[in-house]
Each structure stands twice: as structure tokens, then as C-alpha cells.
Amino acid sequence: MTKSAREDVIRCEGIWKIFGKRSHQAMEAIRAHGLSKRQIREEFDCVVGVQDASFSVKRGEIFCIMGLSGSGKSTLIRHINRLIEPTSGSVIIEGQNVNAMNARDLRALRAERIGMVFQSMALMPHRTVRDNVVFSLEVRGVPEAERAKVAAHAIEAVDLTGWEKKYPDELSGGMQQRVGLARAIAADPTILLMDEPFSALDPLIRRQLQTTFMSLSAELHKTTVFITHDLDEAIRIGDRIAIMKDGVLVQIGTPEEIVTRPADDYVADFVAGISKLDLVSAARIMQPLDQYIAQRGDAGFADWPACHPEDKLNTLVDMAVGTDYPILVKAEGAVIGVVSKRALLRGIQGREEASPKAETL
Amino acid sequence: MVDKAFSLLDPFSAIDLDIDGRAGVVKQWAIENRAALQPIKTFFDGLITGIEHLMQAIPPSVMLVMIVLVSWQAAGRRVGIVVAVALIALGLLSPEAWGLAMTTLAIVNSAVALCIIIGLPMGVLAGKSDRFEGAIRPILDTMQTIPAFVYLVPVVMLLGIGNVSGVIVTIIFALPPLVRLTSLGIRGVNPGVVEAARAFGASPTQILLKVELPLATPTILAGLNQTIMLSLSMVVIASMISVRGLGNEVLRAMGRLDAGKAIVGGLGIVILAIVLDRVTQGLGRSGRDRNHRHWWQDGPVGLILSLFQKSA
Numbered sequence: 202m203t204k205s206a207r208e209d210v211i212r213c214e215g216i217w218k219i220f221g222k223r224s225h226q227a228m229e230a231i232r233a234h235g236l237s238k239r240q241i242r243e244e245f246d247c248v249v250g251v252q253d254a255s256f257s258v259k260r261g262e263i264f265c266i267m268g269l270s271g272s273g274k275s276t277l278i279r280h281i282n283r284l285i286e287p288t289s290g291s292v293i294i295e296g297q298n299v300n301a302m303n304a305r306d307l308r309a310l311r312a313e314r315i316g317m318v319f320q321s322m323a324l325m326p327h328r329t330v331r332d333n334v335v336f337s338l339e340v341r342g343v344p345e346a347e348r349a350k351v352a353a354h355a356i357e358a359v360d361l362t363g364w365e366k367k368y369p370d371e372l373s374g375g376m377q378q379r380v381g382l383a384r385a386i387a388a389d390p391t392i393l394l395m396d397e398p399f400s401a402l403d404p405l406i407r408r409q410l411q412t413t414f415m416s417l418s419a420e421l422h423k424t425t426v427f428i429t430h431d432l433d434e435a436i437r438i439g440d441r442i443a444i445m446k447d448g449v450l451v452q453i454g455t456p457e458e459i460v461t462r463p464a465d466d467y468v469a470d471f472v473a474g475i476s477k478l479d480l481v482s483a484a485r486i487m488q489p490l491d492q493y494i495a496q497r498g499d500a501g502f503a504d505w506p507a508c509h510p511e512d513k514l515n516t517l518v519d520m521a522v523g524t525d526y527p528i529l530v531k532a533e534g535a536v537i538g539v540v541s542k543r544a545l546l547r548g549i550q551g552r553e554e555a556s557p558k559a560e561t562l
Numbered sequence: 563m564v565d566k567a568f569s570l571l572d573p574f575s576a577i578d579l580d581i582d583g584r585a586g587v588v589k590q591w592a593i594e595n596r597a598a599l600q601p602i603k604t605f606f607d608g609l610i611t612g613i614e615h616l617m618q619a620i621p622p623s624v625m626l627v628m629i630v631l632v633s634w635q636a637a638g639r640r641v642g643i644v645v646a647v648a649l650i651a652l653g654l655l656s657p658e659a660w661g662l663a664m665t666t667l668a669i670v671n672s673a674v675a676l677c678i679i680i681g682l683p684m685g686v687l688a689g690k691s692d693r694f695e696g697a698i699r700p701i702l703d704t705m706q707t708i709p710a711f712v713y714l715v716p717v718v719m720l721l722g723i724g725n726v727s728g729v730i731v732t733i734i735f736a737l738p739p740l741v742r743l744t745s746l747g748i749r750g751v752n753p754g755v756v757e758a759a760r761a762f763g764a765s766p767t768q769i770l771l772k773v774e775l776p777l778a779t780p781t782i783l784a785g786l787n788q789t790i791m792l793s794l795s796m797v798v799i800a801s802m803i804s805v806r807g808l809g810n811e812v813l814r815a816m817g818r819l820d821a822g823k824a825i826v827g828g829l830g831i832v833i834l835a836i837v838l839d840r841v842t843q844g845l846g847r848s849g850r851d852r853n854h855r856h857w858w859q860d861g862p863v864g865l866i867l868s869l870f871q872k873s874a
């Protein structure tokens with residue numbers, strides 16, 4: 202198997218999780234008759250936590266799962282390291298089926314290849330910062346000298362040097378979650394699972410930790426599944442975002458795709474308040490050159506400013522205030538489209554001038 | 563068997579299920595099987611007597627200093643001082659008081675040690691399994707509420723009078739709180755922390771030893787404290803089956819209506835109770851109360867260590 206940069210590290214296939222004593226009968230009934238969630242609750246006294254979730258995460262990618270509280274995000278992420286057994290479906294990590302592993306291999310996978318960060322921090326109150334950080338190594342029987350080295354390294358990575366001998370209750374919330382982060386990266390795992398890691402923190406501290414995480418992430422290139430209920434955070438951090446609603450993944454895409462082409466009204470409501478300035482690119486709102494010429498004729502374009510297709514709206518606004526002309530979009534020297542002032546303003550509003558369908562939204 | 567005419571108004575006097583008669587069969591069985599239990603009895607008798615002889619052999623002043631130092635280490639300086647005062651008072655009660663107290667302490671220690679060996683695993687199991695908890699709860703209730711005299715007789719029939727029987731009746735009475743509170747402690751551990759331990763690859767045994775038991779320790783120690791107190795409160799009853807010590811003093815004083823002797827014995831038991839209670843409660847101090855210092859950084863050991871460090 203070649204380890205190309207775009208190889209799938211995590212693949213979830215058709216994951217269902219039904220909570221309750223009769224979950225398997227409920228699953229059968231869903232397969233046979235396609236019962237609704239309400240019917241499942243009434244007939245089988247079971248709760249559907251996750252409903253047929255499939256997605257994959259590529260090496261080094263940050264995959265955000267966004268959804269309101271109770272939408273099943275925590276349940277879904279816990280299938281990846283099999284803290285929860287799926288009622289149906291499977292999780293494949295680097296080609297290995299996690300659900301077919303025996304207890305020993307599973308423990309090795311969890312300790313060596315997956316790091317996890319929890320919303321509640323879940324630090325061990327009776328262990329020092331240092332002993333919390335190297336827990337996964339201790340469990341694997343890594344010798345003390347090696348552990349000391351790893352601990353120093355991980356603690357330095359999250360800016361907590363000097364706090365090694367403190368206990369979690371002597372630290373602030375933000376620092377505790379830094380310990381949680383250090384613990385997750387200590388064993389140098391391939392995968393990071395982050396279940397609303399920053400949700401419990403003050404906005405200012407949350408911002409700081411996001412920054413710490415993003416610089417760490419840029420350095421370490423961990424394949425990450427990041428859960429949040431905050432779309433701003435998902436957009437800031439994620440390479441791709443999955444929107445989850447009532448146990449269903451309703452849309453998976455890049456932040457730009459989610460914001461500009463929401464799959465349904467639910468997602469559209471979500472993204473309505475999001476600033477498009479740093480998200481939407483020129484290519485998305487431009488009118489293709491041939492269309493423009495067909496409508497308004499060839500104007501020569503001599504003094505018109507030009508931008509790249511991937512430039513964001515923010516850059517275009519800066520250009521637009523310095524000129525009366527529309528802005529050209531150039532790829533490899535050739536003009537491919539035009540952004541008029543009108544299209545730019547509509548783009549900022551989140552409505553696409555070029556596409557009549559979006560206009561009706 | 564029905565020798566009276568049956569009447570709906572008073573049905574019970576006419577029905578005789580002969581429960582006490584059937585229970586007598588147990589007695590017969592017990593007497594027949596005494597021989598089989600003899601080696602076990604001899605072993606434990608030797609063990610308990612050994613502990614007692616050891617405690618009697620150590621001169622009282624040396625013993626006193628040792629107990630005070632251990633208390634100071636385990637529970638802090640203030641408890642150390644309380645223990646020192648209490649033990650001196652105990653010794654001054656009467657010339658024989660110290661020796662009697664050591665005998666009682668040996669019995670109580672043996673009973674508590676066995677309670678830990680039996681109760682801790684049972685408590686852990688009960689903490690993990692609702693079914694096991696449900697099954698043992700009525701048994702524990704019975705052990706705590708049934709009058710000691712009821713099981714005193716069968717135990718004596720099986721094992722005869724003496725220390726071993728005394729320890730067994732003490733265990734029956736004192737075991738339940740340790741089991742209950744161990745279970746409570748295990749159940750009280752933050753499930754998020756246990757989940758984190760699982761997520762980082764800990765095995766069930768590692769989770770128990772590295773997470774659950776350490777976090778349940780304060781609750782378990784509260785249970786241990788209860789068990790010790792209950793063991794001590796059994797010494798008078800145990801003395802009825804010829805267990806010596808302070809309890810026996812009280813019993814004999816009662817027989818002779820000797821109030822003075824009864825007070826000496828009674829006070830001795832109370833003083834032992836205070837000492838054991840303070841020390842075990844002090845053990846339960848959380849890390850935060852000790853400013854997160856390790857045990858060897860505190861108490862007499864810490865003092866000696868710091869002296870060495872200064873001179874080095």
C-alpha cells in the first residue's frame with residue numbers, strides 16, 4: 202500500500218448506533234421496514250443515536266463534525282476508537298477493521314495510534330500533570346526514562362513547562378485542557394479525536410487554545426476529527442466540515458461549500474450569520490468571461506484590477522475601493538471571469554449574483 | 563403436628579412448620595463436621611495468638627512511641643499528640659490495662675485484616691455489577707441487624723469457644739460497611755475519567771488499580787473506619803465466648819457488679835476507639851488537604867529526610 206498524502210486514514214461505513222436493550226431487533230426492523238426514529242422509540246423503547254453515518258478522513262486532514270447538543274456527535278466520534286460498539290457498520294483505520302480487533306490489539310491501537318481530548322478534560326485528579334500526560338505510555342509499560350523525555354516534550358509543546366509537578370485542580374480550565382492536549386499527543390499518535398475540546402472554556406481562552414491547537418496541528422500533521430457546536434470554530438479549524446442533525450450527517454464539504462451551497466434549509470439557517478469575507482473565493486462569485494462579454498460587450502479591460510480565483514472576498518473588497526471598474530479574475534495569466542461591484546456585494550451578503558437559483562434563497 | 567383445632571381467627575397457633583426443629587439439624591451437622599474445620603481453626607488460632615504475643619512482648623513505652631510515630635506519619639502531628647495523650651491515659655487506668663488493651667487490639671487487628679481481605683474484593687465486585695450488589699445487599703442487611711447472640715451459638719458449635727470464633731463473629735458484624743462503602747466509592751468515580759483511561763488503552767485491571775481504587779480511597783477509608791469501630795464494639799460480646807482483653811474485664815465486672823472494674827474496661831475500649839478513629843480518619847485526608855505533598859514529605863519520616871538533606 203502506498204502512503205500517498207491523500208490516503209484515507211479513517212473510514213466510517215454506514216454506522217448506526219441504537220441505544221436500548223432491544224437495539225438489534227430495532228436495527229432489523231429498520232432494515233426490513235425502514236421505521237422512523239419515533240416508531241423505534243415507541244415500539245422498541247430504543248434511542249437512535251447515530252443514523253447511517255459514512256465519511257472518511259484523509260491523512261493530515263482536520264475533519265470537523267458540527268451539530269447542536271444531542272445531535273450524536275460524541276456518540277459518533279466514540280466509534281472511531283471503539284469506546285462505543287456500533288449497532289451496525291464498521292470503522293476502518295489505516296486499512297484495519299477496528300470492530301474486528303481483539304481486546305489486546307484494540308488497547309494497543311488506543312494507546313499508540315489514537316489520542317483523545319474530552320470536553321470535560323477528564324484528567325485524573327490524583328495524578329500530577331506529568332503523570333497525566335504520560336498515562337498512555339505508562340499503560341504500555343514504557344520505561345521511566347523514556348516517559349520522562351516524552352512528558353517534557355509534550356508539556357513544552359503546550360507551553361506548560363514548569364507545571365509538571367502540579368495537580369489538575371491547581372490549574373485553570375484553559376491550562377487543564379492544555380494538559381488534555383499534551384496527553385493526547387504524548388504517544389505521537391496518527392489520529393487525534395477531539396470532542397468539543399474548547400467548548401467549556403471562556404471565549405478568550407478558547408481563542409488562545411484554538412491558536413495553540415492550529416499551530417501544533419500545522420507542525421504535527423495529525424489526522425484529526427474535531428467536534429464542535431460552534432460553526433465559527435469549525436470554519437476556523439476544519440479542512441472539511443460535516444454537519445450533523447439528529448444523528449444524521451446532513452452535509453459534508455469544505456467550509457466554502459457549506460457556506461455557499463448549503464444542502465438544506467437546516468444548514469442554510471446555520472450558515473446564514475457567518476461572515477463570507479474570508480471564506481468565499483472570487484471563483485465562486487465571478488461571472489464567466491464569455492457570459493460577461495455576451496451581456497455587456499468587450500470593454501477592453503485595460504485599467505481593470507485583477508485577482509486570483511482563490512482570493513477571498515476580503516481581498517476583492519480592498520481592490521474594489523481603489524477603482525471604479527469591475528475586478529478581473531485571472532488564472533495563469535488568462536482572464537477567466539469578472540466580478541462586478543454588485544456581485545461582490547451580493548457575495549458578502551451570501552447571495553450569488555451569478556446563479557439565479559441562489560438568488561431566490 | 564397440628565394439635566390444636568384450626569381457627570381462622572388464630573391460624574398461627576395451629577400451624578407448626580417446625581422451623582426451630584429443622585434448624586437443629588444444622589446444629590447436628592455442625593457438630594459432626596467440627597473435625598474437618600479443626601486444622602483451619604488451629605492455623606488461625608496460631609496466627610492470632612502470635613500477633614497477640616508479639617504485641618505483648620514489646621515493652622509498653624516502646625509500643626507507645628511506635629504507635630504515636632505511626633499515627634503522626636499517617637494522620638498528622640495533631641492526631642499524633644491526641645494519640646500520645648490517649649495512650650498515656652490508657653496506661654494509667656490500671657496496672658493491667660495496657661496488657662489487656664494490647665490483647666484486644668490484636669483481636670481487633672486480626673478481624674479488621676480479614677475484613678479487608680474479604681470485604682474489599684466483594685465491594686469492588688458490588689461496585690461493578692448491579693446484580694452482585696443486589697444479591698449481597700440483603701445478606702449485608704442481615705449481617706448488620708441480626709442480634710449477635712443468634713450467630714454466636716452456631717459459630718461456637720462449629721469452632722468452639724476462643725479467639726477464632728471471636729474474630730468470626732466480629733467479622734460478621736463489622737464487614738458490611740466496608741463492602742458497602744467500597745462499592746459506593748467505585749460507583750462514585752467520575753465515569754469521564756474512567757472513559758479517558760479506556761481511551762488511552764488501559765486494561766480493566768489497570769483501570770481498577772490506577773484509576774478506580776485511588777479515586778475511591780477516601781470513601782473506602784471511611785468504610786474501613788466504620789469497620790474498625792464496629793469491631794471494637796464487638797469485644798464485650800466476643801468476650802462471652804472466652805475472648806480475653808478489655809471486653810472480658812467489662813463482662814467479669816458485670817457478673818460481680820464491680821462498677822469500678824467495668825469503668826476501667828469501658829474507658830479502655832473508648833480510648834482505643836478514639837485512637838483508631840483518629841488515625842483512620844486522618845488516613846483519609848485528600849491530597850489537597852496535605853497540600854499535595856507525598857506522605858514521605860510529611861511527619862516524622864519527612865522530618866528525618868529533611869535533616870539528611872540539609873546535612874548533605
Ligand SMILES: Nc1ncnc2c1ncn2[C@@H]1O[C@H](COP(=O)(O)OP(=O)(O)O)[C@@H](O)[C@H]1O
Nearest residue numbers: 220248249250269270271272273274275276277
Ligand atoms: N448511553 C446512552 N444511552 C441512551 N441514549 C444515549 C446514550 N448516549 C447518548 N444517548 C443519546 O444519544 C443522543 C446523542 O447524544 P450525544 O452523542 O452525546 O450528542 P452530542 O455529543 O452531539 O451532544 C442524545 O439524544 C442522547 O440522549
Ligand SMILES: [Mg+2]
Nearest residue numbers: 274275276397
Ligand atoms: Mg457531546
